[in-house]
Every structure is written in structure tokens, then in C-alpha cells.
Amino acid sequence: MKIKHFHSCILILAAALAAGAPWDAPAQERAARRKAWEIGPGGAFINNTRISVADFMVRSDGYQFNLEDKHLYGGLMLSLAHEIVPWLYWDIRATAGLVNQTGEDGKSRSGHSILAGPGLQFRPFPGSKWVVPYARFGINYFQKDFVTRYFGDFNSDVTGTAQWTVVKDAWNNAPGDNEKSWFPLSAGVGVIGWMSNRIGIGLQGEYIHAPAVQGRNFAQGSIQLLIRLSGEDKRKAGKPVYLEKRVEVPVERIVEKPVEIERIVEKRIEVPAEKSLAELMENVHFAFDRDSLTGASEHILEKVASLIRQFPSSRFLIAGYTDARGSAPSNEDLSTRRAKAVYDSLIAKGVNPKQLTYRGFGKRRAVVPAQASEKDREGDRKVVIETVTNPTLWNYLNKK
Numbered sequence: 496m497k498i499k500h501f502h503s504c505i506l507i508l509a510a511a512l513a514a515g516a517p518w519d520a521p522a523q524e525r526a527a528r529r530k531a532w533e534i535g536p537g538g539a540f541i542n543n544t545r546i547s548v549a550d551f552m553v554r555s556d557g558y559q560f561n562l563e564d565k566h567l568y569g570g571l572m573l574s575l576a577h578e579i580v581p582w583l584y585w586d587i588r589a590t591a592g593l594v595n596q597t598g599e600d601g602k603s604r605s606g607h608s609i610l611a612g613p614g615l616q617f618r619p620f621p622g623s624k625w626v627v628p629y630a631r632f633g634i635n636y637f638q639k640d641f642v643t644r645y646f647g648d649f650n651s652d653v654t655g656t657a658q659w660t661v662v663k664d665a666w667n668n669a670p671g672d673n674e675k676s677w678f679p680l681s682a683g684v685g686v687i688g689w690m691s692n693r694i695g696i697g698l699q700g701e702y703i704h705a706p707a708v709q710g711r712n713f714a715q716g717s718i719q720l721l722i723r724l725s726g727e728d729k730r731k732a733g734k735p736v737y738l739e740k741r742v743e744v745p746v747e748r749i750v751e752k753p754v755e756i757e758r759i760v761e762k763r764i765e766v767p768a769e770k771s772l773a774e775l776m777e778n779v780h781f782a783f784d785r786d787s788l789t790g791a792s793e794h795i796l797e798k799v800a801s802l803i804r805q806f807p808s809s810r811f812l813i814a815g816y817t818d819a820r821g822s823a824p825s826n827e828d829l830s831t832r833r834a835k836a837v838y839d840s841l842i843a844k845g846v847n848p849k850q851l852t853y854r855g856f857g858k859r860r861a862v863v864p865a866q867a868s869e870k871d872r873e874g875d876r877k878v879v880i881e882t883v884t885n886p887t888l889w890n891y892l893n894k895k
Contacts, residue, residue: 531578531726535697537719539572539590541608568594570608572717578726581621587613588633590715594641606641610703610715614681624729627687631701637711638676679705679712687721692729695721730864772811772880775799779837781876784821786832788840796837799880800844810883812892813838813853818875819861831855837878852883852892 570592576584589611596604614633683701690696697719705711776799779792788796803811815834817826834853842848861875883889 529725529727531584532724533574533576533584533721534724535572535574535576535719535721537572537574537697537717539570539592539715539717540567541570541590541592541610542567542714542716543594543608568592572719574719576616582618584616584618584629585613586616586631586633587611590717592639594639596641604641606639608637608639608641610635610637612636612681625689627689629685629687631681631683631685631699633681633701635679635681635703636676637679637703637705640675677705677711679703681715683715689721689723689729693723695723697721730867771802772799775802776877776879779878780873781833781878784829786829786836788836793840796840797844800841800846803841803846803850807847807850810850810852810889812881812883813841813851813878814881815853815855815878816860816875817858818872819858819863819865820872821858823857826857827855829855830857833876833878837880852889854892 570590572588572590574586574588576586578584589609592608592610594606594608596606612633612635614631616629616631618627618629620628681701681703683699685697685699687695687697698717699719700714700716702714703712775795778795779788781787803809813834815830815832815837817830817833821829831854834855838851838853841851858875861872863872863875865872883892
């Protein structure tokens, strides 16, 4: 692609991003989603010219030397980005560069540059939570207080009088560079690696091109510490889903008219569905590191006992679980005591002990991480009741 068409490509790509809005979720889902804000302090490296002078030699027909260099200077960067849709963000970036160069008089001088402006970030993989690649396109204001012309002596000059001056380079093809400010376009690619739900590292490289000012081009790389101030929780875990399981028991019934052919009618009797028991047991909780039932929990267990007593031929496993905090042995013991507390309460409420057994499974099914809040971990501290229809499994569970 020719450089002179660079700005046209930027405008075409920006229009394509805007036209892609219908790819997003429906309007109601967009309204319900929390939009992310990201702020990123960091550093930048600006490659303003690419020249050097080396291997100078005096020949009978003149001088010979090679040019190759990359004039690189550093600076500070600050960015602010906001989510439009999961795959598209707008941002504002500003870079302040610090320059130290030697003039024609041999004196060292310091200078600075400023590059700032808005842009669009296209993040094509919105499902990638922790590693996020993106492409960025921007419109900028660039200002500097130094001239990108370079001077020097030849280290191998046997005459001691030769000097060199650069007025063109691989980036900038126009002679001299006395422009103080202009409005370039930029295009680049980057990647964000999130180390946690709120903290990440961003790397980006971009090419800056001024279509209205011939030859004013350079490259910039940056590294940032990114901080998310809002947005969807990357650690979000789904709630456990309890599947409904039905056991059908056929019952034969003979029609009383002896002159008619006997018909066997199948009648379905449903045992308590695990979903119904799960909905009741979701309201039975335990305090952190405790196995005692609250008064509200006892009231819920009255309903559970009433439901189980309606199906005297069914058998049930009472399974206790803990949250992720604490050691595995202590959680195994705590979950067993919680399951037994429910077992004892149901028997006291008239349930046949031969219908029940209990086990503790500790934190093996905890879905919320140990560092989460007390409120978030409450759902993992639970006891559930499951129907057991396999005789072999029932016998195994009841082994002492």
C-alpha cells in the first residue's frame, strides 16, 4: 500500500467499524450491560528518524560511507478508553516526548514533542476475557519545538574535516523539517493482558502519517499499566443448575366389568423432584464456619419434611458443601456436620430414617473463589437433597 493512500484507508476502516454496529447484541441487552472504563498511564518510545553514518573511507574518486540509524527517544503516555459495544471502544491518548540533540554548533539542546487525539479500538474477539488483541485508528495533533535535522563528524575521517548533515531519511522524504505542528493520522495494533479483574498490561505499536504535510512520518511504541474502573466482571461464575429427574412407577388397575377385555392402565406417581427440593433448600444457609440451623431454616425444613413424607418409598441423599475458603480436611468435616444437622432436623420432623442418608463433600463443588466477598461465597455454603434410585449406590452410601 502506498503511503499517499494511507489516510483514505483510515477513513474507510472507520466507516466499516461504524457500519458494524448491528452485529452487537439486541438493544435491551446493550442497555443492561455495564460499560467498561479503562485508564492507562505508561511510557512511549518514538522513532522519529532512521539514519546513521558509518564506515567512512577516502577513495581516490571521493568519499564512501554507509547510512543506517534509528533515532529513538522516550516519553510519557496517558490514555482513557470507554466501551461502546464489546468489540468497539473509543479512546483519547496523549504522549509527551523528551528529546536531547546536538545542533550545528556542537551544543546539546533539549526539546519536547506532544502527540494527542481521539481514536477507535476494534477488538475482534469480545469473548476473550484475559488476552485482548485490538487494532487502533486515530486522528491526532502533533507539536514539537525541535528540528529533525542531524549533524555529525565521521569517526574514521583521515582528513579530520568532513561532516555530515541529514535532511531526508527513511521516514521523512522531504528536505528539512521545520514544521512545528500538524494533524497526522495513526494506525496500529496492540494487545492487553489482564492479570486480574481490574489490572492489566497493554502493549501497542503504531505508525503516524501526516497526509497534508509531505514526509512527516514516524513510528511509536508504548507500554501501559491499565486499570478498569467498571465493566463486566471477568470472574463471574454461573449458579449451579439442578436438573429435574422423574421416576415413574407403573400401577396396574383392572377394570371391574368381567365381560370386557381387561385393560391395564399406567398411572404415573412422581417422587419429589430435585428441582423442587433444591428451590426449598436454597433458603437454608449456614454462617461462616458454623453448622447450626437458624429459625428461618427450620421453618423451611418443615416444608421439606412434609414433601418427603408424601413419598415413603423414595430414598434421598443429603449432601453438604462449603465455600472455597479454608483447608480441605476442615471443610470436609464442616460439610458433614452441616449435612447431619439437616438429617437430624428432618428425622425430628417425622421423616423415616430409612429414607435418608448424608455425606459431606467439602469445597469440591465451590464455584466462587476464596478471595471473593462473604456475600458472594454464601451460595457455596449449602446443603442439597438428591433422589437416589440406584440400589447399588444407596447400599454404598449407607456403608459405615
